[in-house]
Every structure is written in structure tokens, then in C-alpha cells.
């Protein structure tokens with residue numbers, strides 16, 4: 001198939017997932033065309049079946065806000081027509097679903113029928129999409145999608161609760177390449193020793209440092225854990241809350257034990273040296289970073305928000321606590337770190353759970369959906 005993938009190219013989970021999906025589809029022989037305003041972060045190697053089309057957004061003195069959506073739709077039209085795309089798969093509804101709808105209308109005037117699939121990822125529904133400013137366009141463009149998928153049951157339910165959706169939303173879970181994230185602790189011992197030279201335990205948090213991630217809770221949990229278990233905290237990623245978190249660490253006198261490493265591409269290396277992954281978010285539709293940690297045998301201490309209970313199984317792969325319950329999260333972390341037997345069992349449980357979301361189990365679900373959508377489009381042309 002010739003598939004156009006539209007996503008945010010940044011470090012966010014939706015872009016990561018979309019890029020890994022495109023790479024996996026290309027490995028299976030499909031022609032994959034990424035249409036984004038910047039090279040996606042995980043699209044970092046040449047592949048004969050992968051094409052990258054950058055969206056250029058010309059500016060003009062009249063524009064306070066350059067019309068990105070028009071540029072994106074026009075690029076989609078160009079790629080559909082010149083690369084003979086069979087379908088478009090857009091990730092994150094805003095603005096990708098409405099731009100795909102427009103592109104579909106434009107090419108239909110030229111006799112081309114190109115269906116589009118919208119994958120809902122999280123805040124496109126639960127935060128930004130709900131905003132009255134965007135909601136009418138989001139509702140319309142989701143309903144106009146030829147197929148809709150959500151990355152968890154929770155997100156599917158949230159979508160039905162928040163919008164008037166007339167179509168079925170299929171749940172296709174996020175996935176992980178467990179081979180890539182296979183734990184390589186002994187190989188990376190030098191790295192571990194550099195972070196925790198006296199054999200301390202390592203707690204890890206990876207995010208884009210936005211409010212929804214509740215990074216201050218990570219630091220508070222760490223402070224409590226550190227009082228009982230010699231440990232270090234590794235903070236990976238960057239975003240708007242980072243300066244405040246750095247200030248908080250200074251105020252709490254924790255700087256010596258907390259390492260901010262910024263954005264990292266080799267997440268598998270970082271995951272490999274961690275003992276616990278901490279994700280106290282206000283909401284996660286899924287929690288892809290937690291799944292990647294589990295694939296590296298790292299148990300997860302998380303909130304029970306959104307789709308997290310579908311990924312992190314309480315007592316098997318880690319522990320769940322109510323949002324904001326720092327004491328419970330710290331107690332759970334201490335319980336795990338002080339009990340090597342329990343930690344080993346949870347590491348095993350985490351890996352087993354990650355296998356359920358193995359890339360090889362999930363990609364065929366997308367391929368089947370593509371076939372179905374293309375067949376439906378062909379039938380509608382024949383009628």
C-alpha cells in the first residue's frame with residue numbers, strides 16, 4: 001500500500017508512535033510517505049520505502065498567524081496526487097483530521113478517492129479538543145474520518161463522552177519493539193555507575209514537562225524515597241515546566257541526586273539502567289513511555305488516570321495510586337526497592353505485559369484496517 005502519515009514530528013508520544021508505525025510498515029514492504037513540518041525525531045535512518053515531505057509554510061507581512069493548515073492540506077494534495085497514495089493516516093486530531101478532510105475533498109474534484117484514518121492520541125480529545133474554540137471542527141472532522149482509532153479503551157470512552165461521535169471508534173493499542181528496548185544493564189554498567197556511583201537505585205521519569213505530567217510529584221516522590229533508599233533521579237525530556245522543576249530541586253536541596261538529561265533519542269539506553277519508572281500524570285490516554293520502560297524490565301509507579309490501568313497492572317507490573325497521592329506512590333516505590341524478590345517479580349511482570357503490546361501484534365491490526373477502509377472506498381466508487 002502507499003500510505004501517507006501525518007503527525008507531529010516532535011518528541012511527543014503521538015509522533016513517536018506514528019513514526020514507529022511508518023517504519024514498521026515500510027519494513028513490511030509498504031510505501032510510506034511522512035508529511036510533517038519537520039523531520040520526525042525517530043525518523044533517523046535511510047529506508048528505501050520511506051519518503052519524507054516537508055510542509056513549507058510561506059509567511060507574508062499580512063499574516064500574524066501563517067496559515068499552516070492550508071499549507072498542510074496543499075502538501076497532502078500534492079503527495080496524494082503525485083505519489084498515488086492509497087490512503088492517509090493522521091495522528092492527533094487537531095488539526096490533522098480537518099486538513100485531511102479538506103485534502104480529500106480537493107482530490108475528489110479531480111476524480112481521486114482517498115480515504116483517511118484518524119488516530120486519537122490523548123489531549124486532542126481530553127484537553128485541547130474539548131476547548132470550545134476547537135470542538136466543532138474536531139467533532140466534524142472525526143465524524144468525517146473513514147475510520148477512527150483510539151489508543152486505549154479509556155480514550156475511546158472519553159471521546160464518546162465529550163463529542164457527538166456517530167461512528168465506531170476502534171481501539172488499537174500503542175505498541176513497543178521489545179527487541180529494541182531489551183534490557184542491556186550489564187553492557188551499560190559504565191553509564192549506570194556514572195549516574196549512581198555508589199550503587200544507588202535509579203528512578204526515571206521521561207516526559208515533555210507539561211502540567212498534565214505532574215513532574216513536581218515525581219520530585220516529591222523521589223524526596224520521600226531517598227529518605228529511605230539511597231537513590232538517584234533521572235529526568236529525561238524538556239518542556240515548559242522544566243525551569244520550575246529545576247528551581248524546585250534547588251529549593252529542596254536535591255540537586256546532587258537529580259540529573260536532568262534533556263531530550264534523548266536513545267531512550268532504550270536510559271531505560272536499561274533504571275530501576276523504577278515514575279509517571280504520576282493527571283491524565284494519560286495510554287502512557288507510551290511507561291510501556292517502553294516495561295519492555296526494558298522497569299516496573300512502573302504511576303497514577304491510575306485515564307488508560308494507565310490498561311497498561312500498568314497494579315501489583316504485577318508496578319503500582320497505581322490516585323492522582324496526586326504522593327505518599328502512596330512513594331510507599332509503593334519504597335516497598336519495591338527494599339524487596340529484591342518483589343522487584344525481580346515485577347520486572348518479569350513488566351516484560352510480560354510489554355510483550356502483549358509487541359509491535360508484531362499491533363501492526364497487522366492497522367494493516368487490516370487499511371485494507372478494510374480501502375475496500376470500502378473502492379466499493380463506493382463502483383456504486
Ligand code: GMT
Nearest residue numbers: 012013014121122123284285286287288
Ligand atoms: O495528547 C498529548 O498530550 C500528546 C500526545 C503526544 O503527542 O505526546 O500524547 C498522548 O499520546 C501518546 C501516544 O499515543 C500516549 O502514550 C500519551 O498517553 C498521550 N498523552 C496524554 O494523554 C496526556
